[in-house]
Amino acid sequence: MQTVYNALINLSGIVLKSAGFFSGKLQKFTEGRKELFPKLENFCTHDQKRIWVHAASLGEFEMAVPVLKVLKEEFPDHQIVVSFFSPSGYENKKKHQYVDFFTYLPLDTPHNAQQFLEILAPEMAIFVKYDFWPNFLLELKRRKIRSFLISGVFKSSQLFFQSYGKWMQKSLQAFEHFFVQDKRSAELLKQIGFTNCTVAGDNRFDRVAAQLEGSNSIDFIETFKNDKTLFVFGSSWPADEALYIDYINKNPSTKFLIAPHEIHAEKIARLESRLKLQTVKYSEMKPEYLAKSQVFILDTIGYLGKSYSYADIAYVGGAAGNTGLHNVLEPATFGIPIITGEHIQKFPEALQLEKLAGLFKVSTASEFEKIAGKLLTDIEFRQKTGMISGHFINSNTGxxxxxxxxxSL
Incomplete structure (x- = not known):
């Protein structure tokens, strides 16, 4: 099976090069890897110790940030190298205070794994969540490099737990220790002989909790809020807008901040055309209009996380349609109630919050209007719901x- 896997990986490399002509994302995937090894060699010219952290994409990187901070504290003389598999990770993270070098991960062939680790020569390797590449793991084991999995998640449907997946189980022997999110993952590992495991939880909780320690001040949002009740709509899509637009138009006494997931000009114009209240956009922001406007469209990136610190209620987008629910932990850490669309079944943290009554899912505009209206008018209910969200974060850190x-042992 290992031979078949290697043949398929080599074939995929050829296919991806051709597919790049038809897809911008796939083009970035292949183009970004062309100078991978020369760039890595150029960085590794200094005789310095290194730690390698691999994240599939941007979400997994954010999950790893608290660990990156710890690595810098525990190993101040080591360089931190972060690799991404996805262009969405690499393209969005070219610089970070805890990272010395970003790179793509080459395709998982035996030759690439050997060359990558020969150049990088890390003293430690850390994989995040579930991006397992057998040739890299086997090479880490062969070189006896300390390797760990953080925020790991295992499911019975994975290849490791199938009768024909024993060859993949060997790659897991590379890990000195597994730090997994839940008991079920630990149980699955135990079933195939791995007891070197700790149920540590999800590092994302540490990541969002750390937001409270820094400055979350944004002067233009403070001016816009103007001491009124603020409703923040984070990472929303058109399917989400269908739930809340009418409600916004009917409530001129409340402030609304909308942070669309896609900030293309034509989509922002479409959103703006549906709003009947006075609206201001970040891209055309005039200070004199901020306090007077009822709606603020955040048509830029980088401010949403801090924006939640000003919110009294949050709507998190992605679950009204099929794009996937965005991060509900970011608003929860500020102790505010959360509303989402109905499709949250694949997001354990949202399901847990819903069970605790810190999150409410809606499927129609009338359902949204009902719960939003209660949260806006019943202050005691809003505060209690927000306390549930904040406690949910605090109880899951560590x-x-x-x-x-x-x-440190």
């Missing part, structure tokens, strides 16, 4: 501390 205690 995964990074468990990892730090292990590597």
């Amino acid at each position: 995964a990074t501390r468990i990892f730090q205690e292990y590597i």
Whole structure:
């Protein structure tokens, strides 16, 4: 099976080069890897110790940030190298305070794994969540490099747990220790002989909780809010807009901040055309209009996380349609109630919050109007719901501390 896998990986490399002509994303995938090894060699010219962290994409990188901070504290003389598999990760993270070098991960062939690790020569390797590449893992094992999995998630449907997946189980032997999110993952690993595992939780909770420690001040949002009730719509799509647009238009006494997931000019114009209240956009922001406007369209990136600190209620987009629910932990850390679309079944943290009554899912505009109206008018209900969200974050932090205690031994 390993031979078949290697043949398929080599074939995929050829296919991806051709597919790049038809897809901008696939073109970035292949073009970005062309100078991968020369760039890596150029960075690794200094005789310095290094730690390698691999994240599939941007979401997994954000999950790893608290661990990156710990690595810098525990190993100040080491360089931190982060690799991405996806262009959405690499293209959006060219610089970070805890990272010395970003790179793509080459395709998982035996030759690439050998060359990559020969050049990088890390003393430690850390994989995030579930991006397992057998040739890289087997090469890490062969070189006896300390390797860990953080925020790991295992499901019975994965190849490791199938009768024909024993060859993949061998690659897991590379990990000195597994830090997993839940008991089910630990149980699955135990079934195939791996007891070197700790249920540590999800590092994302540590990541969002750290937001409270820094400055979340944004002067233009503070001016816009003007001491009124603020409703923040984060990472929303057209399917989400269908739920809340009418409600916004009927409530001129409330402030609304909309942060669309897609900020293309034509989509922002479409959104703006549906709003009947006075609206101001970040891209055309005039300070004198901020306090007077009822709606603020955040047609830029980088401010949403801090924007939640000003919110009294949050709507998190992606679950009204099929694009996938965005991060509900970001608003929850500020202790505010959350509303989402109905499709949250694949997002455990949202399901847990809903069960605790810190999150409400809606499927229609009338359902949205009902719960939004109650949260806006019933202050005691809003505060209680927000406290549930904040407690949910606080009670689930600690995964990074468990990892730090292990590597400090």
